[in-house]
Amino acid sequence: MISNQASAYSTSLARDERVHRGIYKTAALWFFRALLLIPFALMGPEIVSAILGRPGAVANISASVADVLGTSTFLIFLTMLAVTPIHTITGWRWHVILRRDYGIAMFATAATDITLAAITTGDTFPGTVLTRIGGHTFLFAGTLSTLLLVPLVITANRRAQQWLGRHWKSVQRITYVVWATILLHLFLLFGLTTIFLYAVEVSAPLVLLRVPLVRRWWDAARRAGRHRVLRGAAALVLVAVFAAGYVPLARELAEKGGATFIQQSSRD
Amino acid sequence: MTDRAARRRRAKGLMDTITVGCVALALAIATSQLVKEGLQEFLFRPPGVGASPSQPDNNTSAAASPRTPPQVAELIPPAAVPSPPPVEEGKRHHDGSHHR
Numbered sequence: 001m002i003s004n005q006a007s008a009y010s011t012s013l014a015r016d017e018r019v020h021r022g023i024y025k026t027a028a029l030w031f032f033r034a035l036l037l038i039p040f041a042l043m044g045p046e047i048v049s050a051i052l053g054r055p056g057a058v059a060n061i062s063a064s065v066a067d068v069l070g071t072s073t074f075l076i077f078l079t080m081l082a083v084t085p086i087h088t089i090t091g092w093r094w095h096v097i098l099r100r101d102y103g104i105a106m107f108a109t110a111a112t113d114i115t116l117a118a119i120t121t122g123d124t125f126p127g128t129v130l131t132r133i134g135g136h137t138f139l140f141a142g143t144l145s146t147l148l149l150v151p152l153v154i155t156a157n158r159r160a161q162q163w164l165g166r167h168w169k170s171v172q173r174i175t176y177v178v179w180a181t182i183l184l185h186l187f188l189l190f191g192l193t194t195i196f197l198y199a200v201e202v203s204a205p206l207v208l209l210r211v212p213l214v215r216r217w218w219d220a221a222r223r224a225g226r227h228r229v230l231r232g233a234a235a236l237v238l239v240a241v242f243a244a245g246y247v248p249l250a251r252e253l254a255e256k257g258g259a260t261f262i263q264q265s266s267r268d
Numbered sequence: 269m270t271d272r273a274a275r276r277r278r279a280k281g282l283m284d285t286i287t288v289g290c291v292a293l294a295l296a297i298a299t300s301q302l303v304k305e306g307l308q309e310f311l312f313r314p315p316g317v318g319a320s321p322s323q324p325d326n327n328t329s330a331a332a333s334p335r336t337p338p339q340v341a342e343l344i345p346p347a348a349v350p351s352p353p354p355v356e357e358g359k360r361h362h363d364g365s366h367h368r
Contacts, residue, residue, distance in 0.1 A: 127304075127305075130297050130300060130301060131301060131304075131305070133297060134294070134297035134298045134300075134301050135301045135305060135309070135310070136309075136310060136311075136313050137298075137310060137311055138313065140294060140297070140298040140301075143294050143297065143298075144290075144291065144294040147290035147291070147293060147294050148287070148290055148291070150286065150290050151283050151286050151287045151290065154283070154286065155283065163275075163276070163279045164276055164279045164280060164283065165272070165273075165276040165279075166276070167276055167277075167279065167280035167283075170280070171280070171283050171287075174287060
């Protein structure tokens with residue numbers, strides 16, 4: 001009787017713990033989803049200003065669109081790419097859904113970026129709309145990256161997964177081509193300096209953890225509970241390298257995005 | 269089973285067509301611009317176009333800062349202003365409130 005009661009009590013505790021953990025995971029998921037609104041919130045006042053036809057609004061968008069939406073797109077892309085390595089390192093599964101959400105958000109941000117650039121950057125790139133999205137090598141690389149997101153975003157749902165079957169993964173591998181074209185875009189823009197070097201730095205651990213040999217070894221060691229110290233140390237180094245590239249990019253967005261947002265507020 | 273496999277192959281074919289279409293569109297835009305503007309214009313961009321430096325270069329930032337033009341006061345020497353005549357206390361108070 002007593003053992004039955006104890007068993008029922010422990011089952012109830014385990015259920016409560018699961019429920020609590022579920023609540024935390026749901027809250028964390030919505031927190032990470034909410035972050036995706038930041039680029040639109042930062043650009044929002046300037047876009048509204050342009051729609052209302054306020055003087056200087058179009059020039060302001062032209063000056064800030066690449067800094068805010070371009071950097072945001074890249075940060076969202078990096079976060080999306082970090083989902084699988086986080087699973088490899090920790091074994092977590094709760095965050096895997098964010099890969100799809102961040103992919104779709106990346107497309108939305110990139111599409112907004114290219115649309116605003118095509119409309120507003122006439123002062124920097126005189127000519128037609130085509131000049132503004134493909135008039136230079138770096139513009140071509142950026143436009144190609146955005147267009148390559150189209151097949152990815154079309155197939156970023158369960159129905160497409162069933163529709164394509166085993167071919168779904170091969171379509172999703174276009175992500176790696178996008179990765180290369182984004183790095184090319186940044187190289188053509190910045191050369192071997194600042195943002196491009198941060199991009200390479202942040203990409204390095206993400207690439208390493210995708211190497212099949214490394215991934216298989218880490219997965220097997222984690223499941224068997226082996227090499228804990230080695231895995232812990234390696235994870236620390238990889239996170240440090242990732243952060244060394246990611247944090248300056250996030251700071252860049254905070255500075256430029258904050259200035260964009262405040263500029264609008266102060267003008268009003 | 270075979271029907272499903274064939275359907276999936278067709279789906280893959282459709283996605284391949286969309287992908288090739290997207291690449292072709294980007295290439296067509298770039299090629300048209302290359303022909304229109306010329307190779308030099310397409311390959312090389314003027315400094316500062318399309319990229320704003322994340323950290324301003326201390327050596328050049330002062331020289332190349334188009335957003336901070338010299339203040340008007342620096343360009344136009346202040347005009348000689350005659351000293352105002354002495355004002356009574358009550359009147360000065362009135363003028364101040366009027367401006368507000």
